[in-house]
Amino acid sequence: MNLTIKNLSKSFGEKKVLDDVSIEFSAGVYGILGANGSGKTTLMRILASVLKPSGGQVYFNNQDIVGMDEAYRDVIGYLPQHVGFYKNFTAEKFLLYIAALKGLPKEQAKGKVDEVLELVGLSSERKGKVGRFSGGMKQRVGIAQALLNDPKVLIVDEPTAGLDPKERIRFRNLLAKIAINRIVLLSTHIVSDIEFIAREVVILKDGRLLRKDSPQDLLDGIADKVWSVKVAESEIPSFQAKFKVGNIGRVGDGVFDLRILSDSKPHPAAVNEAPNLEDLYLYYFDEEVAS
Ligand SMILES: Nc1ncnc2c1ncn2[C@@H]1O[C@H](COP(=O)(O)OP(=O)(O)O)[C@@H](O)[C@H]1O
Ligand SMILES: [Mg+2]
Structure with missing residues (x-):
């Protein structure tokens, strides 16, 4: 069929x-x-x-x-x-x-x-x-x-x-x-x-x-494009201006964990993460990730 x-x-x-x-x-x-x-x-x-x-x-x-x-x-x-x-x-x-x-x-x-x-x-x-x-x-x-x-x-x-x-x-x-x-x-x-x-x-x-x-x-296909990086709250806007930023998790006092979609390493301290379909959506579409 x-x-x-x-x-x-x-x-x-x-x-x-x-x-x-x-x-x-x-x-x-x-x-x-x-x-x-x-x-x-x-x-x-x-x-x-x-x-x-x-x-x-x-x-x-x-x-x-x-x-x-x-x-x-x-x-x-x-x-x-x-x-x-x-x-x-x-x-x-x-x-x-x-x-x-x-x-x-x-x-x-x-x-x-x-x-x-x-x-x-x-x-x-x-x-x-x-x-x-x-x-x-x-x-x-x-x-x-x-x-x-x-x-x-x-x-x-x-x-x-x-x-x-x-x-x-x-x-x-x-x-x-x-x-x-x-x-x-x-x-x-x-x-x-x-x-x-x-x-x-x-x-x-x-x-x-x-x-x-x-x-x-x-x-x-996006395995090497998903990153996370810990940043101070004041740094978040500059990451959002430069990259596709997905989830923003609060990990401690004034420290946030950003999930970033990027073809290259967005920051020296960024580490690779295993991709999920939300990342995929964010990679292909600019809009907010639907949940
Ligand atoms: N009957 C129609 N007349 C004019 N424009 C239409 C009509 N149906 C859909 N469109 C336009 O076509 C585009 C795609 O619509 P649609 O197929 O409903 O997308 P989706 O289901 O993915 O949201 C939209 O820009 C929409 O405004
Ligand atoms: Mg529709």
Whole structure:
């Protein structure tokens, strides 16, 4: 099974949002990492075939998805970044409604709804109104609806935004379980979402593909660029002016430990540190590290 993107581009008016992106996916979880505005949602909408690209093609098992049309919709499940739920629907009623929209025969729909509710751990909440659910429960309903047609490709756009840490872990584990025999594409700007479950990480920046590699290979790539150095409080601004500074930890009276991303040694007293995905994010993006 494979999903292949070839020379994909998308412009809105003059603005180029995706620029000549080529990527190949096979079964497993992929993290699509990028700062806000880097083109993640646009890419996912094209892959979910709700948006047409300006150029390039997408192939599922070597067939152009434009030619596949309905057959492609049958193999994809999509959880958009912002989902409108019917707040007064119960979880069960909402799923039966979506099943009908997806064209599942009534006899089949009931069993399928039971199955996906079980999978996302919401069987006992099936009669609860979605409007009263927690953020994590809503996202699990969102995944459940995306799974109704047993998709081969599951596309989830920033699903963990707004979830508390416990809900995030639960959601992550759910995706890992679902990814057996499926392609799961998960976009996020939160690195801890993908650290443990992503087979590969795709880094998008300003609409361009920067890297696609396993988390370990990406980390190895910055192995000699992560430093820590102990400094006095008054020295912090000059380091921040010259380097990408990540965590600033207080280690004693007026002494701080700076984590610095730099191609060369930032200070004679700096020591090398083992990189993590937060460092990676900081290395590729200038913004504050998302946590
Ligand atoms: N329908 C649209 N019309 C015009 N500009 C858009 C549209 N959708 C997205 N954009 C622009 O494209 C860029 C990438 O957006 P998006 O794909 O949502 O990125 P991300 O999901 O990574 O935050 C942004 O600058 C955004 O303003
Ligand atoms: Mg987005």
